[in-house]
Amino acid sequence: MPPRIHHEDARMSEQSRFKLNSLLMIVAIVAIFIAIVLPLINRLREPGGRVPCASNMRQIGQALLLYSMDHGGRYPQQLEELLKDITEELLVCAETGEPSIFVRPGAIAADLTANDVVVYEPLSAHEGEGSMVLFGDGHVKWVRADGLERMLARPASPAATRSAVAE
Numbered sequence: 001m002p003p004r005i006h007h008e009d010a011r012m013s014e015q016s017r018f019k020l021n022s023l024l025m026i027v028a029i030v031a032i033f034i035a036i037v038l039p040l041i042n043r044l045r046e047p048g049g050r051v052p053c054a055s056n057m058r059q060i061g062q063a064l065l066l067y068s069m070d071h072g073g074r075y076p077q078q079l080e081e082l083l084k085d086i087t088e089e090l091l092v093c094a095e096t097g098e099p100s101i102f103v104r105p106g107a108i109a110a111d112l113t114a115n116d117v118v119v120y121e122p123l124s125a126h127e128g129e130g131s132m133v134l135f136g137d138g139h140v141k142w143v144r145a146d147g148l149e150r151m152l153a154r155p156a157s158p159a160a161t162r163s164a165v166a167e
């Protein structure tokens, strides 16, 4: 009797060692899988992390529109003039607090198109990756750094130039 118990004990421990080995292997595989997949998921999720920045821009757009309706269709000379309608936190990047850049001071709102950049975040606010941008028709879009540089280098639309001249 005792030898049999001993034998069974030995078999049990061999079995549990085998189970432990498989468990460790599964843990290792899962860990490797997470290490590979997590950065991918994070990269996909990044634009979602910028939702507050998009919301800030949209509210700047609405405040600019309201301001222009009260001022003969013209935008203010600087965004700070909007502070009676919106809070100061909306004028900066929601992630880093860097002030957004207004490139259409005094423009006639109706002359601006969906192609005209109105307000953008400095590229430093998102580690040079890109910027949340407000366009002339009020839409807001995340633009990658190279795209933004092209947009800013592009000559203003004829209507936007007319606005500047009319000033």
Ligand SMILES: [Zn+2]
Pocket (backbone or CB within 6 Å): 050, 053, 092, 093, 094, 095, 096, 121, 125, 126, 132
């Ligand atoms: Zn931002």
